[in-house]
Amino acid sequence: MDILKVIILAIIEGLTEYLPVSSTGHLIIASSFFGIAQEDFTKLFTIVIQLGTILSVVVLYYKRFLQSVDFYFKLLVAFIPAVVFGLLLSSYIDTLLESPLTVAVSLVLGGLVLLKVDNWFGDSENTEISYSTAFKIGIFQCLAMIPGVSRSGASIVGGMSQKLSRTAAAEFSFFLAVPTMLGATLKKSYDYYMAGFTLTGEQINFLIIGNVVGFLVALFAIKTFIGFLSKHGFKIFGYYRIIVGLAILVIHYFISPLTVI
Structure with missing residues (x-):
């Protein structure tokens, strides 16, 4: 890995983490293209740089994080399913993280x-999140353990399935x-x-x-996404996912196997 790859991967993470397009999927494809997907440091890097995107949420919504203890308990309840399934499926998830084809199918x-979620659930005005709703959103989030599904997308759809507004579902997804x-x-x-493994000075940098x-990058992406989502819904993200997923499949089956892409 070199500094250019570091910056490109970080931009991809910042742009896609809170959009329903799968940041993990995009990072797998990008790192595969660079030929570094199977390096142990790459796998660590693509996870650890999420700390920066976490901080962007805390900075943008700091008042929400100071509002009440109840807020944290609801996040804890929503987080529990990810802990359970993450520990149970850890080795299987690591295997999937090396599969661009899994990403492609999940994207499609x-x-x-x-494309259908707005029609299924509409956009209600409900912004109240109960403990039951929080837990159900946490269950939906676990679907994102499959690379390409999208953590934010799964949890937002989970929130909308519980009659939350698009904005409320998206914001809770950010907090979660x-x-x-x-x-x-x-x-x-x-x-x-x-x-x-130990980190070298260069790797720490x-x-x-x-x-x-x-x-x-995440600061920009979050603010832009919320404004766009409240006005236009999810269809454009659906089309984007399908186009990218199909492009990956075409490249793999008709041009070159996805071992270097």
Whole structure:
């Protein structure tokens, strides 16, 4: 990995983490294209730079994080399913993270869902999130353990299925990202250490730069996404996912197997 790849991957993370297009899927495809997808540091890097995007949510919505203890309990309830399924399926998830084809299929199927989600659930005016609703959103979020599904997309659809407005569902998805991605970062870092790896000075610098770039880009992406979503809904993201997923499949089956893309 070099500094250019670091910046490109961080921009991709910042742009896609809170959009329903799968940041993990995009990072897998990009790192595969660079030929570094199977490197242990790359796998660590793509998780740890999520800390920067977490910070962007805390900065933009800091008042919400100071509003009440109840807010944190609801996040905890929503986070529990990810902890359980993440621990149970950890090795299987790591295997999927090396599969661009899994990403491609997930992008297409998720895109088809986004084309219909506005018709299925509409856009209510409800912004109240109960503990039951929080838990159900957490269950939906677990679908994103399949690369290409999109954590934000799954949790937003989960919120809308519980009659939340698009904006309320999206914002809760942002908040839920904080414990979810923090937990994923801590676990991946622990696994990396227990596997006997140590970080070089250059790699530490790469992680710092990646987090700073991801933070700045995510600030822009979140503010833009909320405004767009409230006016236009999900269809454009659905079309985007389908086009990208189909393009990956075409490249793999008709041009070159996805071992270097």
